[in-house]
Amino acid sequence: MSPHHAKKLFQPYDLGDIHLANRIVMAPLTRNRATPGTDAPNDLMVDYYWQRASAGLIITEASQISQQGQGYIHTPGIYTDEQASGWRRINDAAHEAGSRTFIQLWHVGRVSHVSLQPGGGAPVAPSAIRANTKTFVADGFVDVSEPRALDLSEIPGIVADYARAAGLAKDAGFDGVEIHAANGYLLDQFQKDGSNHRTDSYGGSIENRCRLTLEVVDAIAKILPPGRIGIRLSPVSPANDVRDSNPQAVFDYLVRQLDARKLAYIHVIEGATGGARDVAPFDIWRCARLSAVPISPIIPAIARWRWKRWKAARPTSSPSGDRSSPIPTSSSACAATPRSIRWTRKRSMAAAPKATPTTPPSPPEGEVERRRRAKSKALLTINA
Ligand SMILES: Cc1cc2nc3c(=O)[nH]c(=O)nc-3n(C[C@H](O)[C@H](O)[C@H](O)COP(=O)(O)O)c2cc1C
Numbered sequence: 001m002s003p004h005h006a007k008k009l010f011q012p013y014d015l016g017d018i019h020l021a022n023r024i025v026m027a028p029l030t031r032n033r034a035t036p037g038t039d040a041p042n043d044l045m046v047d048y049y050w051q052r053a054s055a056g057l058i059i060t061e062a063s064q065i066s067q068q069g070q071g072y073i074h075t076p077g078i079y080t081d082e083q084a085s086g087w088r089r090i091n092d093a094a095h096e097a098g099s100r101t102f103i104q105l106w107h108v109g110r111v112s113h114v115s116l117q118p119g120g121g122a123p124v125a126p127s128a129i130r131a132n133t134k135t136f137v138a139d140g141f142v143d144v145s146e147p148r149a150l151d152l153s154e155i156p157g158i159v160a161d162y163a164r165a166a167g168l169a170k171d172a173g174f175d176g177v178e179i180h181a182a183n184g185y186l187l188d189q190f191q192k193d194g195s196n197h198r199t200d201s202y203g204g205s206i207e208n209r210c211r212l213t214l215e216v217v218d219a220i221a222k223i224l225p226p227g228r229i230g231i232r233l234s235p236v237s238p239a240n241d242v243r244d245s246n247p248q249a250v251f252d253y254l255v256r257q258l259d260a261r262k263l264a265y266i267h268v269i270e271g272a273t274g275g276a277r278d279v280a281p282f283d284i285w286r287c288a289r290l291s292a293v294p295i296s297p298i299i300p301a302i303a304r305w306r307w308k309r310w311k312a313a314r315p316t317s318s319p320s321g322d323r324s325s326p327i328p329t330s331s332s333a334c335a336a337t338p339r340s341i342r343w344t345r346k347r348s349m350a351a352a353p354k355a356t357p358t359t360p361p362s363p364p365e366g367e368v369e370r371r372r373r374a375k376s377k378a379l380l381t382i383n384a
Helices: 003-008 043-051 081-096 152-171 186-191 206-220 247-260 284-290 301-312 365-375
Strands: 013-015 018-020 024-026 057-064 100-106 134-137 140-143 176-181 229-233 265-268 340-346 377-383
Touching (some): 018 100, 043 081, 057 081, 081 152, 100 152, 152 206, 176 186, 186 206, 206 247, 229 247, 247 265, 247 284, 265 284
Parallel strands (some): 024 057
Antiparallel strands (some): 013 018, 134 140
């Protein structure tokens, strides 16, 4: 990263309707630290987020929109008043420290276990196809349970759960929501033909498979302005055993549809989640040209160093009054995340790095660089 871009990371940025104090964004990271029994956020979580509130934007850990949407033990929910009150305390602390907050709305679909489901029932999925993946429950890591296919009549209820969760998020003081449509969870399961074998209006064609994702976006857009809604996609990530026979076509369509809805951002996982960027052929720059999509090359050490120096200069007293770091090394499903920092750049359509046979012609080379400098907006995502 050039010193010019490194410096830019610490400058303000308008993301959709939200003004950010800087361009550092904390990636969503599941921690499994919600209160047992209620899955409400607690003191530990208040301190955890407060400690990271020097980032311009925090995207919270994925938070289930219903008990049916839960796939791992002790993940926080956003479907009861008690959970919303817990999130309110986190928002107050983060806002006080200058950060903005989006909650990641989550329905895991088939990536769950009967012990986490209402009445011990089967997890739900587009089709009754079990994922070859594991989850974390009271007894430790276990295979996910055999799912059942959602009946057509149940789908409006799931869309309504997302909308209700968005309403609670608004009441809890979040600046916005990120719809988790990535990593092999429910919306991703519907999008991809490996997990979606339905023959009704939610299966078959690309339009049908993307229908649920877009219905969720549209339902939430009745609660929050589009400039306060983001979405996460993972076109080719094999996370949680999903795959599609033609991801480029699916995500060209989906990104075009999302772009028309003028959301705050589209957050794209490049390649495998936490793995190889080139896990499968996919032109992520093509998505970027179709919309304002953040793209994620690795940043060089300079930004890492600046981040550490900047963090070290912050006050250390937490909202709960504890001056020591309250973060334990978790022995749960989500043990301490390796700290990685990535640079994401919101590129304009004109700023594509190179043309491919499937893309529109690029402007002359010098012009690309000139526009890139003028229009590109540096953003940094961190796993902390
Ligand atoms: C412990 C852990 C928890 C995670 N939880 C979430 C989550 O709740 N929601 C989500 O979208 N991604 C989640 N991720 C994925 C991260 O946001 C991120 O994409 C991943 O760590 C890969 O980082 P990289 O893109 O810098 O390689 C999680 C990753 C880890 C390691």
